[in-house]
Amino acid sequence: MEILKPKHLQSGDRVGIIAPAGPITDEQLGFVIENVTRLGFEPFFTPNILKKSGYFSASDDDKIDDIHNLFADKSVKAIICARGGYGTTRILHRLDYDLIGRNPKPLIGYSDITALLWAIFLQTGIVTFHGPVGNSSFNRFTTNCFREILCEPSDEKYCYPLETSAKSYENTNDEIVVISHGTAEGEMIGGNLSLICALMGTDFELDFSNRIVFIEEIAEPPYKIDRMLTQLIVGRKLDKAKAVLLGVFNGCEAVDFAKSKSLLSVLQERLVALGIPVVYGLPFGHIDKIATFPLGIKTRISTNPLQLSLLESAVD
Numbered sequence: 443m444e445i446l447k448p449k450h451l452q453s454g455d456r457v458g459i460i461a462p463a464g465p466i467t468d469e470q471l472g473f474v475i476e477n478v479t480r481l482g483f484e485p486f487f488t489p490n491i492l493k494k495s496g497y498f499s500a501s502d503d504d505k506i507d508d509i510h511n512l513f514a515d516k517s518v519k520a521i522i523c524a525r526g527g528y529g530t531t532r533i534l535h536r537l538d539y540d541l542i543g544r545n546p547k548p549l550i551g552y553s554d555i556t557a558l559l560w561a562i563f564l565q566t567g568i569v570t571f572h573g574p575v576g577n578s579s580f581n582r583f584t585t586n587c588f589r590e591i592l593c594e595p596s597d598e599k600y601c602y603p604l605e606t607s608a609k610s611y612e613n614t615n616d617e618i619v620v621i622s623h624g625t626a627e628g629e630m631i632g633g634n635l636s637l638i639c640a641l642m643g644t645d646f647e648l649d650f651s652n653r654i655v656f657i658e659e660i661a662e663p664p665y666k667i668d669r670m671l672t673q674l675i676v677g678r679k680l681d682k683a684k685a686v687l688l689g690v691f692n693g694c695e696a697v698d699f700a701k702s703k704s705l706l707s708v709l710q711e712r713l714v715a716l717g718i719p720v721v722y723g724l725p726f727g728h729i730d731k732i733a734t735f736p737l738g739i740k741t742r743i744s745t746n747p748l749q750l751s752l753l754e755s756a757v758d
Contacts, residue, residue, distance in 0.1 A: 445738050446567045448520075448546045450595045450757035451483070455519040458512035459487040459576055461499035463554040464527020466577070468492065474524050474576030481585065486518060498529045506533050509558075513545045520592070524576040526553030531637070534558070534646050539565035548592055548757065551575045552658065553728065556633025561646045563631070563737045569756050572633055572656070572726070573734030583731040591734045595755040599742075602733055602750045604724070617723060621710050623745045624719035626685035627753070630741040632656035639670045642677065651682040654741050658689035658727030664696050664708045671712040685719040685743045687750070689727030719745055 451457075457478050459471075466474070471491060478485040490508050493500035500508075512518050534557060543566035549559060550571040559570040571592065574584050583603070590600060604618060631648060632638070632655045641647050659667060674680050688709065696702035703711075706722065713720045721743065725733045736756035743750050 444567045445569060446543070446546045447569050447756060447758045448548045451520055451548065451593045453482040455483050456486050456517050457481075457483040458515070458518040458521040459485055459491060459524055460505070460508045460512060460521055461491055461524040462505045462509065462533065462558055463499065463523070463529040464497060464525055465494040465499040466492065466524050470577050471524070477576055477578070477580045478522065480580065481588070483520075486512075491524065497527070499527075502533050502536070505529070506536055509533075510538055510541055513542045513547065516545075518547065520548040520550065522576050523549075523551030523555045523558075526551065526555055526575060528554055530554050530557040531640055534561045537561070537565075542566055543568065550592075550734070552726070552732070553634050553660070554637060556637040557641060557646065559633060559737055560631070560641070560648055564646060567738075569739060570737050571734050571756070572737065574732045578732055579730045581730060583725065584733075587733045591736060591752070591756055595757050597755065599754075600752040602725075604748055604750060618748065619706065619722045620745045620748065621706075621720040621722055622714050622716070622718065624685070625742070625744040626654060626719050627740065627742045628652050628654045628684040629738050630654045630656060630735055630752075631737050632687070632735070633658070635659040635667070635670050636662070639673055642673070642679070648679075650679055652684060654685045654687060654743060655680070655683045656687040656689065656724075656726065656735055659691045659694055660728040661693040662691075663694065664703050664705050667691065667694060667705065668703075668708045668712060671708070675712060680716055683716065683718060686713055686716065686721075687724050687743065688720070688722040689724050690729045692728040719743055721745060721748070724750070
């Protein structure tokens with residue numbers, strides 16, 4: 443696949459806002475507009491943004507129209523998803539990937555947006571960005587990472603701001619934990635674990651061969667994490683992966699340790715046998731400090747000392 447790097451963002455650029463999954467309120471939209479403006483961009487959206495259809499933001503037709511129209515609109519330089527939720531998998535087979543491919547621009551989001559990010563990358567080769575949604579907390583960490591990756595193209599490698607050395611496996615107090623040591627290089631792809639599993643067996647299944655895989659999840663107990671990882675392992679989907687990078691699985695720890703394995707024990711049991719580097723607790727997922735990960739960009743992970751680097755710019 444030919445990788446298409448979208449043009450980098452500049453101050454004053456118009457950024458489109460879409461809600462391809464769950465609905466947003468007037469108050470949330472105001473927060474999104476404030477975030478986009480504080481980043482130095484001009485927010486733009488259609489009347490569909492505040493529609494609500496049950497647990498969806500709008501009808502599938504409306505969401506598809508917004509995606510097509512914002513990609514086709516030459517004045518819109520990037521698209522950020524207002525929030526996650528559920529709904530993006532319903533529209534993947536109906537998108538016009540030829541239209542999208544003719545208009546490469548950054549698409550940013552996470553969680554349920556995983557499906558949209560991957561489908562567009564798979565069908566067009568456009569680098570998409572697993573990063574903050576519009577109503578994320580754009581603190582200094584999140585903002586700096588967003589700007590450095592999307593606004594500042596450079597031939598120099600980009601090192602994510604991580605701790606210089608990881609804690610031991612036993613110390614799980616909000617620290618980065620190396621589950622398996624090693625070094626690996628490859629294109630980086632991934633996203634939300636539930637969405638990764640939901641796409642298996644479809645035309646939009648993720649291919650992890652020779653790639654560094656990043657995974658995040660929220661509010662799923664350890665036994666469900668076990669079940670989803672087991673699906674990937676038994677299906678041999680991780681056999682050729684180069685490394686597994688795990689974000690902070692917010693709300694996924696056991697409530698009653700007398701009746702459940704801990705989250706980290708599940709991750710260790712399921713992933714150590716892969717024989718590749720595995721790291722838990724990296725700054726992405728449903729947390730305040732969110733790193734931006736570009737899909738399809740060459741990446742290097744080393745665990746001793748811990749360093750995660752992009753080996754090329756994600757934008758032109």
